[in-house]
Amino acid sequence: MKPVADSGQLALLSNRKDTMAQMFLERVEATPAREAFRFPRGEQWTSVTWRETEELTRRRAAGLIALGVEPEQRVAIASSTRIEWIECYLAAVLAAAATTTIYPTTISSDVAFIVADADVQLVFAEDAGQVDKLREHRTETPSLRKVVLIDGTPVESDGDWVISLGDLDALGDEYLAEHPSAVDERIAAIKPDDLCTLIYTSGTTGRPKGVRLPHSAWTYEGVAVEGMRVLSPDDLQFLWLPLSHVFGQVLLAVQCQIGFATAVDGRIDKIVDNAAVVQPTFMAAAPRIFEKAHARIRTMIQSEGGARARMFDWAFGVGAKVSALRQAGREPSGVLAAQFAVADRLVLSKIRARFGGRIRFFVSGSAALDKTLAEWFHAAGLLILEGYGLSETSAGSTLNRPSQYRLGSVGPAFPGTQFKIAEDGEILIKGDGVMSGYHNQPAQTAEVLDVDGWFHTGDIGHFEDEFLFITDRKKDLFKTSGGKYVAPQVIEGRFKTICPYASQFIVHGNKRNFVSALVTLDPDAVEGWAAANGMGGKPYAEIVTSDAAQAMVQGYVDELNATLNRWETIKKFTILDRDLTVESGEMTPSLKLKRKYVETEYADVLDKMYE
The missing domain is CATH 3.40.50.12780 (ANL, N-terminal domain)
Known part of the structure; x- marks a missing residue:
């Protein structure tokens, strides 16, 4: 220990x-006029102070209360990283709600799973595309009562199920005018063990799990x-x-x-x-x-x-x-x-x-x-x-x-x-x-x-x-058929440092008689290499599967193998004709490899190297 x-x-x-709410408000009181956040608006950067951030998020918190969001009920944010994400998160904190997060790249069926599993009451949706995902599975998510659209204008066919961020803030203003202490009362009632965040793991295997963080x-x-x-x-x-x-x-x-x-x-x-x-x-x-x-x-x-x-x-x-x-x-x-x-x-x-x-x-x-x-x-x-x-x-x-x-x-x-x-x-x-x-x-x-x-x-x-x-x-540790353990992440990270054109390098060999690898090349980096090797302007798949690319990668694999134990060395590899992506489900949104998914997806390619 x-x-x-x-x-x-x-x-x-x-x-x-x-509580997180008290920590935020104490920061505001300690340095109200200092810059809190800076963010782009068009080509320029603008900034807000801690006090300005509090004033906005307090109004928004009141809007959530006006819509009937109760303490520890889940409010989801389906958005990329931007200032509005932070403002909506802090508003939920001040309203004593618990936030649930949804990556904007999450497919609609997984969005529905998270919303239903978490009993989400309200979703902050970044744009119309995120609303479409929620609408597609609306019957499967009965807890979802309201969607607040960050960018764009709600469509009439959604009625009052979807409102704009401006609408929510206006609701907050009205509610505070009648209940000026509403937000402070919510904050005062929060306990340290109360749920603050229900964060769903990005799921390198299977369905994501909701992690409860107080x-x-x-x-x-x-x-x-x-x-x-x-x-x-x-x-x-x-x-x-x-x-x-x-x-x-x-x-x-x-x-x-x-x-x-x-x-x-x-x-x-x-x-x-x-x-x-x-x-x-x-x-x-x-x-x-x-x-x-x-x-x-x-x-x-x-x-x-x-x-x-x-x-x-x-x-x-x-x-x-x-x-x-x-x-x-x-x-x-x-x-x-x-x-x-x-x-x-x-x-x-x-x-x-x-x-x-x-x-x-x-x-x-x-x-x-x-x-x-x-x-x-x-x-x-x-x-x-x-x-x-x-x-x-x-x-x-x-x-x-x-x-x-x-x-x-x-x-x-x-x-x-x-x-x-x-x-x-x-x-x-x-x-x-x-x-x-x-x-x-x-x-x-x-x-x-x-x-x-x-x-x-x-x-x-x-x-x-x-x-x-x-x-x-x-x-992820695996044992070859010869009984030797291999730690793939170490080898993968080393190769990506050696080879400047590598995007992904997936080491494989569980119960196999030698270690192999699937390789993808970075689309941006390989463009320059292609131009220097007489393949400028050719399609990506043609470039990376060429004999020249095979020889180039082999040189870097040889360099890698010189640093490895004999049983760890890469005996064979295959360059895939496309890179792995978050959108294709092979990478998590935090850029981690979904190893089991990729090995299943390319099982035939892996098997062929062992024929």
Whole structure:
């Protein structure tokens, strides 16, 4: 067992606010005129203060009360990440409702399942497309009484079942005029153990499960991060993560506790452009975003070649030496310090400038980050603090700190969270961030949450000093027919760092006599490669299944195999004629691979490699 918190941190944890609503309102009272959120309107960015945010969300909360939403009843948000998502979420919090999240990419049958399973009373729908999904299964969701449309105008045929966001706010104004204390009364009645969030796992296998997170889980996360002293009110976050995912939501709780400002825009294709404009001091992301940025920079330099490529390689070689020193707690001196000054001025600073030039650190979560990739960014002066947690633990359970980090690990435990490693290597977690259970699924709750309050994560790992290292998902580890265990995530992450054209690399070999892989190439990256190899303008499928692409990938597989144990090496691989996507059901909205789904979908392709 790993006890983790000094007396000062424990005092902070015990003195925290009882509810998410209180934590938000205390932030407003502490810094009413400070910037809370920044968001795009057309080509410009505009911002709102904490007080302005409270005034709007209070009106909207009153509108929910006027529509009959009761405490702990579910209000769903079916929208991409945007300022309105946050405003609707905070309105539900102030109305004492519990939010349920729906990814905008979720297919209509799964939307209906979530709405019915959660007994959702009201849905905030981003646009007409989200309303269409709800309308399609209306008879299967009898609890759903109202839909509030964020963008667009309701159609007459829906009657008063669908209203606009403006209509809801007007209802709130009218209700507050007659019941001025209504929202305050709701807030005062919320208890720490009341349901705040019913967040449905994105479901790498089967139907999603509703994770029940009380108010106390979010207030714990907020003060735990504050106690680590990694962020201050002067920081500026750039938030693009899906707010339907627990990783995005925990950042809202942390922001309310600490009080930094957040720039919000969920468009993934705008991440790098937005970062350059916003100039954040920190940003959280899934590993796939770092993989794509790394690949884009490498392919750009490779295409230029010549002196520029040699300068790039030299600079990163110097940066790697400095990175190694800094990981050991030392700074460069003498000739290395002089070389680093030149390397930083000519190359490394330009990499940092792509992200705005003010990044103190990135935070990586949601999936495993390859250590080599973290080292590459660190060589450029960009520290990635990897953390660990699950929906069932309110996202945050461990995190590296700027003053206490070990690349390749997911960091020390959060203050007040306990860890235990089971005999089979499974990681067990206990603490205030752990869920109260799965919604409507007592049997599945009992499978992962034991009588002593330990949550069985399904991940395999170990501690070195205070740092937790994750080996793989317990269910993803497989044994070849020769009896050797293979951890696929480690191999997959390493390949995507080696090959700048890779999008996905799915390692397979359970009960097989050797290990194989399915490969997809990144559509953007492969365009430049195709142009340089006489295939510019040809269809994607033709490019990636060509003999030239096969030879190119084989070269990177050979490079990968040189780093692996004999039984882990990739003997055969197949390049798929299209990339895996969220829309096709092969990736979760948080960009995690649905391994079992993909292996079933491409079973014939896998079998053919073993003929």
